[in-house]
Amino acid sequence: MSGGTALVTGGCGFVGRHVVSRLLAEGWDVWVIDNTSTGKPPEGWVPAVRTIRRTDGAATYVCPGGASLTFIPGDVRQVLRAAIDARMLPPFNLVCHLAAVVGGRMKIDGDPLAVATDLSIDAEFFNWAIRANPDRVLYASSSAAYPVDLQESEGHVALREDMIDFERGRLGMPDMTYGWAKLTGEYLARIAAQKYGLHVACVRPFSGYGEDQDESYPVPAIAARAARREDPLTVWGSGQQGRDFVHIDDCVEAMLRAVEVISDGSAVNIGSGKLTTFLEVAAMFARLEGYEPEIKPLVDKPVGVQARYADPSRARQLLGWAPSISLEEGFRRVLEAARRRHASPLEVV
Numbered sequence: 001m002s003g004g005t006a007l008v009t010g011g012c013g014f015v016g017r018h019v020v021s022r023l024l025a026e027g028w029d030v031w032v033i034d035n036t037s038t039g040k041p042p043e044g045w046v047p048a049v050r051t052i053r054r055t056d057g058a059a060t061y062v063c064p065g066g067a068s069l070t071f072i073p074g075d076v077r078q079v080l081r082a083a084i085d086a087r088m089l090p091p092f093n094l095v096c097h098l099a100a101v102v103g104g105r106m107k108i109d110g111d112p113l114a115v116a117t118d119l120s121i122d123a124e125f126f127n128w129a130i131r132a133n134p135d136r137v138l139y140a141s142s143s144a145a146y147p148v149d150l151q152e153s154e155g156h157v158a159l160r161e162d163m164i165d166f167e168r169g170r171l172g173m174p175d176m177t178y179g180w181a182k183l184t185g186e187y188l189a190r191i192a193a194q195k196y197g198l199h200v201a202c203v204r205p206f207s208g209y210g211e212d213q214d215e216s217y218p219v220p221a222i223a224a225r226a227a228r229r230e231d232p233l234t235v236w237g238s239g240q241q242g243r244d245f246v247h248i249d250d251c252v253e254a255m256l257r258a259v260e261v262i263s264d265g266s267a268v269n270i271g272s273g274k275l276t277t278f279l280e281v282a283a284m285f286a287r288l289e290g291y292e293p294e295i296k297p298l299v300d301k302p303v304g305v306q307a308r309y310a311d312p313s314r315a316r317q318l319l320g321w322a323p324s325i326s327l328e329e330g331f332r333r334v335l336e337a338a339r340r341r342h343a344s345p346l347e348v349v
């Protein structure tokens with residue numbers, strides 16, 4: 001995609017920081033709206049050569065090469081509502097809507113009404129988007145939108161995009177309020193495309209992971225325990241539950257390809273197709289760390305569905321995409337980052 005002006009809502013979050021960094025490296029001028037409820041403010045991660053601060057709290061970071069990041073701190077709902085009347089945002093060539101209350105399994109199961117805020121964020125977002133009419137919009141849905149009954153220990157299947165079928169009204173029970181919100185967000189995206197002509201793509205990432213992910217997520221959490229050489233090395237639940245892990249760099253590549261080729265609000269999986277259990281995750285980190293701990297399940301912890309993995313066919317056909325970073329390589333990078341943090345606990349990644 002050629003450069004221009006992009007907006008990334010939730011651009012200070014885990015996925016957002018990687019999307020923003022990639023766009024800046026490609027010469028885009030990027031705007032970010034984020035309330036930093038879980039995100040990290042740009043000073044910590046943007047390679048700015050100059051910073052222009054505004055009295056309203058916004059700031060523009062000029063990067064080497066001239067691309068800039070303009071950061072508007074605040075709740076995306078309020079900022080977008082105010083922006084449409086005050087014309088305070090430029091026209092955008094690309095908008096990536098990532099702002100959401102996410103959190104790990106503890107948040108999804110433990111505070112479902114806080115997560116339901118996503119319904120309100122997405123409703124405000126699409127109402128803004130149809131009025132602002134950016135050239136392209138990416139909606140970050142999730143694999144959590146898939147029916148949970150397809151993800152049980154017996155009879156689980158690789159999740160295929162058409163297992164959510166709005167046209168025929170074939171929908172199942174998604175994963176908690178998080179899945180409901182994402183399913184509804186996808187429906188809004190389709191309406192925005194069909195009734196208002198918005199060019200919008202939905203993506204369903206499976207378990208994205210990376211070096212700078214918060215330790216409330218399983219991969220960095222298990223890596224941190226392995227880096228500390230904990231024995232026993234604990235995993236949540238029986239550890240038999242599995243996920244489809246994708247490195248964040250691969251995830252971002254798929255997202256940017258999707259928004260180029262999908263315009264009708266339909267969705268594509270971002271997953272490898274491979275199911276890896278948490279016992280296997282722990283075993284891999286122990287091996288990479290070079291020790292042999294007892295791997296101990298913590299059965300009182302929340303675990304979510306048993307088996308969640310993608311059918312990667314549509315991504316391959318439509319986007320020409322498959323993950324390029326193996327689990328071994330990705331986990332090695334995460335472990336190295338965890339070791340650095342362990343050696344120097346104040347280091348911010």
Ligand SMILES: NC(=O)c1ccc[n+]([C@@H]2O[C@H](COP(=O)([O-])OP(=O)(O)OC[C@H]3O[C@@H](n4cnc5c(N)ncnc54)[C@H](O)[C@@H]3O)[C@@H](O)[C@H]2O)c1
Nearest residue numbers: 010012013014015034035036037038039075076099100208
């Ligand atoms: N990480 C994954 O593997 C994954 C998988 C599937 C879907 N997703 C989706 O990708 C998006 C980003 O996820 P993430 O993992 O980076 O989560 P994250 O929590 O790291 O990022 C979310 C960002 O949104 C911001 N935010 C939350 N509420 C806001 C509000 N009201 N106004 C402005 N900013 C707000 C947070 O401060 C944070 O920076 C989410 O929509 C998530 O559902 C992520």
